[in-house]
Amino acid sequence: MRTVDVARESGYSVQQVRDLERLGVIPPAVRADNGYRSYTLLHVHALRAYRGLAAAVGPVEARRLLAELRTATITEAASAVDEVHARLARERAEVLRAQRALEGVRAEEEGRDDDFMTITQLAEALGVRSSTLRFWEEEGLVLPERVTTLRARRYGPAAIGAARVVVALRAGGYGIPAVREVMGSLDGLDGVEDARRILRGRLERLAARSVALLRAGTDLSAVVDATRGTPGSPE
Template sequence: MLEETQPAPLRTVDVARESGYSVQQVRDLERLGVIPPAVRSANSYRSYTPLHVRALRAYRGLAEATGPFEARRLLTELRTATPTDAASAVNAVHVRLAREREEALRAQQALRAIEAEKGAGHDDDTMTITELAGALGVRTSTLRFWEEEGLLTPERVTSLRARRYGPSAVGTARIVVALRSAGYGIPAVREALASLPQDNGLEETSRVLRNRLDRIAARTVTLLRAGADLAAVIDAR
């Protein structure tokens, strides 16, 4: 009966070549806890396994989907989490991306409403600041800050200072969320909102939202491609 052989140990340069990172990046990511510590030989040379390569590939996918800081945190936790907790953490990333996509789509709908000059004949349904914050996934303090910065204006404030947001204000708020998520600073968002009544303003903001949707799709596909490597990291905990 043939004995099962263990894969030959990998050098740092081998891991770098297989993962697409540089030798220094492999060492840095090991130091940051993204991959397990390499075994050190008597002469202090590092010795890696194929699992280290898969962990680095998983990190690349997570970093593309969530950013490097969040990816480092997740990879560190996945190595010691139970399968249930690990699967839940990865699923949360998918849910977050789906929510970003949904918000960008709603912002597109708001843009189309502005383009069609939706204003006459709409219903009078309004939302409180708490309801709007919940619908957008932001804090009420964020909505107040946007109001202070001139990005958002309640359509009605009651005698008790309670804010009410009608369809137009809700649509504007969705556009603000999408632009902020796309990396626009407050001045740039203010400029974009001011230009919306103009044809070029509508087109430019529409272009930003289309690009954001494309970017979310790319991040989602990257995360899906990293699935097998993530599973290998979880299974080897």
């Protein structure tokens, strides 16, 4: 196959095919005596697999995975792909956990009482360090009340609920700026709904990544089979 043929079949441009070959995404093409590249169906499968992997885990990780799949055993290759699926499942579970925590905040606001917790008590309840709560305070994520005479922190129901959301979001892989966006939305008139929207968007993006990985499945299998001489593999 010519470069233009591979580009047409894979959906990439001619220059992108050359660039991805240079980056090691696909095996080096055979060079004819006249210097022209000669590709096979394996290169098409590798490029299509890369597209799906890049959408699922990012281009850098996709390049690493493809290189690994071309040299790993069948067991190792299957394990590497399974780990990507498992990673997406873990991220999805954590976002769902954040959603549940958000609903818990709303329920606590509706049934709020006068209970307060010290920083030590809250840290123990959340399974984090007191220094973590202080850091979140500095970042404006969880704001305690203070006992004026002792300057000791105390957390009311609203702060406790907010801290639970922060724990869930951080466990779900959200960076501080993203957490700040969610927590900031809680202060608005439609705060809870805004936060729900942010989390729904994250779930939609995760779904798109999972679908991209599923679409890449056939091409990934072809790459793994071809590099091991499996009968029926593309040549």
